[in-house]
Amino acid sequence: MSAFVPDADDGSLPLTGERTIPGLAEENYWFRRHEVVYLRLSSVCAGRDVLEAGCGEGYGADLIASAARRVIAVDYDAAAVAHVRARYPQVQVLAADLTSLPLLAASVDVVVGFQVIEHLWDQPQFVTECSRVLRPGGLLLMSTPNRITFSPGRDTPVNPFHTRELNAAELAELLTDGGFRMQPMSGVFHGIRLQGMDARHGGSIIDAQIERALTDAPWPDDLLADVAAVGSDDFDLLDACERNIDESLDLVAIAERP
Numbered sequence: 001m002s003a004f005v006p007d008a009d010d011g012s013l014p015l016t017g018e019r020t021i022p023g024l025a026e027e028n029y030w031f032r033r034h035e036v037v038y039l040r041l042s043s044v045c046a047g048r049d050v051l052e053a054g055c056g057e058g059y060g061a062d063l064i065a066s067a068a069r070r071v072i073a074v075d076y077d078a079a080a081v082a083h084v085r086a087r088y089p090q091v092q093v094l095a096a097d098l099t100s101l102p103l104l105a106a107s108v109d110v111v112v113g114f115q116v117i118e119h120l121w122d123q124p125q126f127v128t129e130c131s132r133v134l135r136p137g138g139l140l141l142m143s144t145p146n147r148i149t150f151s152p153g154r155d156t157p158v159n160p161f162h163t164r165e166l167n168a169a170e171l172a173e174l175l176t177d178g179g180f181r182m183q184p185m186s187g188v189f190h191g192i193r194l195q196g197m198d199a200r201h202g203g204s205i206i207d208a209q210i211e212r213a214l215t216d217a218p219w220p221d222d223l224l225a226d227v228a229a230v231g232s233d234d235f236d237l238l239d240a241c242e243r244n245i246d247e248s249l250d251l252v253a254i255a256e257r258p
Contacts, residue, residue, distance in 0.1 A: 019056035019080070020115070025228040026219065029209060033188060034060070036232040037114055037143045037252055042067045044139060044254070048109035051133060053098050053126070054116035058084035058091060064112065065090035072108070074101060099125040103133045110134075114143040115250075117174075118162045127178035134257040140180060142253045144171060146187065148246050158210065168245045171253055180255035187248025189236045197226045206249075 020031050038060045045068040052061045055073035057080065065071040065088070073093040075081055084093040096102045099122050111130045120126050130140050145151075147165035151158045157165050166174065172182055190198065194205065201208040201223055208223055237252065245251070 021057055022059050025224060026209075029205065029227045029230045032230045032232045033235060033250065034115055034143075035063075036188065036235045036237060037250070038063045039232055040237050041112075041141050041252075041254075044141060045071075045110050045112070049107070050110045050112060051101070051103060051108045052112040052114075053101065053130065054113060054119070055084060055091070055093065056080055056115075058088045058093070060112070060114060061091045061093075062088040068110075072103065074098065099129060101129045101133050105132050106135045108133055108135065109138050110141060111138070112141045114141070115145070117142060117144050117171075118157070118159075118165050121163050123164065123174060124178060127174060127180070131179055131257050136257060138257045140175070140253075140255045140257065142171070142175070142255070143188075143250050146246070146248050146251050149249055166251070168240070168248075168251055171251050175253060175255045179258065181258060183254040183256070184239050184241065185245055186237055186239050186252040187243065187245045188250040188252065189238055189243060189248055191234050191236045194230065194234045197230075200226065 020034050021027050022031050042064055045064050047069050049070045050064055050068040050072070052064065052071065052073045055061045055075045058073060061071050061073040061084065071091050073084055073091050074096050075084070075093070076095065076097055078095055081093050081095045084091055094102050098116070098120060111134055113126075113130065117123055117126065134140065145165055147167045147170075151165055168185055172185065175182055197205045205223070205226065209227065211217060212219055
């Protein structure tokens with residue numbers, strides 16, 4: 001969650017808190033936290049026809065396109081679609097509602113929905129649409145903030161662009177109720193270097209950033225320097241058998257369409 005940053009001269013999208021934008025120092029932590037999942041799972045997309053549902057700025061679809069046979073990206077926001085079309089020519093991008101995907105049935109091998117499901121009002125219908133456009137044996141790759149750690153103790157999400165956040169059990173139930181077979185779930189965690197940053201910033205570099213977003217307080221130089229220095233390899237992606245999934249920052253699910 002981030003404070004608004006105006007449009008840059010390079011034609012980048014504005015940072016509103018609804019989507020993650022690369023190349024901004026204040027946003028770098030969230031960008032890298034999202035990027036690590038694309039990097040770790042892009043091999044699943046190798047040589048396959050892929051749909052990214054809810055592509056946002058488009059950096060993830062572009063990353064996947066370096067491995068996939070074809071990438072189609074869909075987003076409801078016209079500005080995002082125009083931006084992706086101009087900046088990422090490898091990606092075929094379409095404007096559409098994610099609960100009514102503009103693809104034929106059984107037309108792709110993989111659907112990617114990273115940091116998307118929590119933005120949707122009709123989450124079951126989105127899962128149904130993912131199943132419809134996947135070929136038999138196709139995979140749904142999904143990540144979402146873990147409600148337990150992202151909005152602890154709150155009745156409503158801390159991010160105003162989120163409609164309903166999920167814990168691991170709720171995400172698994174949503175996908176299995178939609179007819180998918182789940183593989184073991186994984187979670188994103190802070191690695192050693194980020195744990196050190198947590199210690200330097202009152203126990204949580206996340207809370208330190210959210211405080212700035214909610215109060216519009218100035219960024220201390222040491223906090224901004226640490227946030228700008230975060231890399232995707234500062235996060236660990238661990239299976240539920242390696243660490244308690246309820247302690248994860250983001251949940252990462254791979255589910256197969258029978």
